[in-house]
Amino acid sequence: MSDAxxxxxxxxxxxxxxxxxxxxxxxxPDEEDVADFxxxxxxxxxxxxxxxxxxxxxxxxxxxxxxxxLANDWQTVLxxxxxxxxxxxxADFSPADxxxxxxxxxxxxTYALVEGTQLASxx
Numbered sequence: 010m011s012d013a014x015x016x017x018x019x020x021x022x023x024x025x026x027x028x029x030x031x032x033x034x035x036x037x038p039d040e041e042d043v044a045d046f047x048x049x050x051x052x053x054x055x056x057x058x059x060x061x062x063x064x065x066x067x068x069x070x071x072x073x074x075x076x077x078x079l080a081n082d083w084q085t086v087l088x089x090x091x092x093x094x095x096x097x098x099x100a101d102f103s104p105a106d107x108x109x110x111x112x113x114x115x116x117x118x119t120y121a122l123v124e125g126t127q128l129a130s131x132x
Contacts, residue, residue: 011055014110017101018051025093032089036082042072043086046121053117065120073128080129087122094118 018025026043030036038046046068053064073080094114098107 011113014054014113015051017110018047018054021097021101022047025090025097028093028097029086029090032093033082033085036086037079038083038086043090045072046087046090050114050117054113058116061117062120065117065124068121069124069128073125075128075131077129080125083125084122084129087118087125091115091118091122 022044025047026040029043030038030040049064049068053061056064073083095107095111098110102110
C-alpha cells in the first residue's frame with residue numbers, strides 16, 4: 010500500500026505543488042522547495058512514527074534552518090498542502106484507500122508543522 014502512495018505522490022507532485030502555492034501565494038518557499046518536501050514525505054510514508062519525527066526534524070533543520078520569515082511561511086504552505094493532499098486523495102481514491110493513505114501522510118505533515126512552528130517561535 011505504501012508503494013502505491015509513494016508512486017501517486019511522485020506522479021502528482023507538480024499538481025500538488027501548484028495547488029498548494031495557489032492557495033498560499035507570495036510565500037518564500039518556491040515550487041522546488043515544496044516539491045522537495047513532497048519528496049521527503051514520500052520517503053517518510055513507510056517509516057514508523059518515531060522515524061517520521063526524526064525525518065521531519067531533519068527536514069526542518071536543513072530546509073528551514075533558523076530563518077524565522079521562512080519558518081512562518083512554511084507553516085502556511087504546509088497547512089495548504091495538507092488541505093490539497095486530502096482533497097486530491099479523496100478525488101483519486103476510494104474512501105477506504107483515502108483513509109489508509111491519509112494515515113500514512115498525516116503524521117509526517119503534522120510533525121513538519123510542529124517543527125516549523127518551533128523554529129519560528131525560537132527566533
